[in-house]
Amino acid sequence: MTGTRDEHDEEAAVTTTGTVRYWAAAKAAAGTAEEPYAAATLAEALDAAREAHRANPEFARVLTRCSFLVDGDPVGTRDHAAVRLVQGGTIEVLPPFAGG
Numbered sequence: 001m002t003g004t005r006d007e008h009d010e011e012a013a014v015t016t017t018g019t020v021r022y023w024a025a026a027k028a029a030a031g032t033a034e035e036p037y038a039a040a041t042l043a044e045a046l047d048a049a050r051e052a053h054r055a056n057p058e059f060a061r062v063l064t065r066c067s068f069l070v071d072g073d074p075v076g077t078r079d080h081a082a083v084r085l086v087q088g089g090t091i092e093v094l095p096p097f098a099g100g
Helices: 002-012 024-030 042-052 057-064
Strands: 016-022 034-039 067-070 089-094
Touching (some): 016 024, 024 057, 034 042, 042 057
């Protein structure tokens, strides 16, 4: 029954679109406050963002220090590949803030 499972896996990995919002140092490194994403998971969205900003190596460095909220929920230590995105969702990219 692997054919059925493969079809189910493909359906589970449907690409969705939404918005990535950058804050503080992430905003500075991205050169924008927000941009669209087209991805099924947080990991895919972040990989696409790194690729889009590959001309600025500081962007990838900043992302390694960031926290993420997906639709208002903290991602914490969850595997980014396991964090599914929804149509019209929002990813907030939050670098460490001084004094916080």
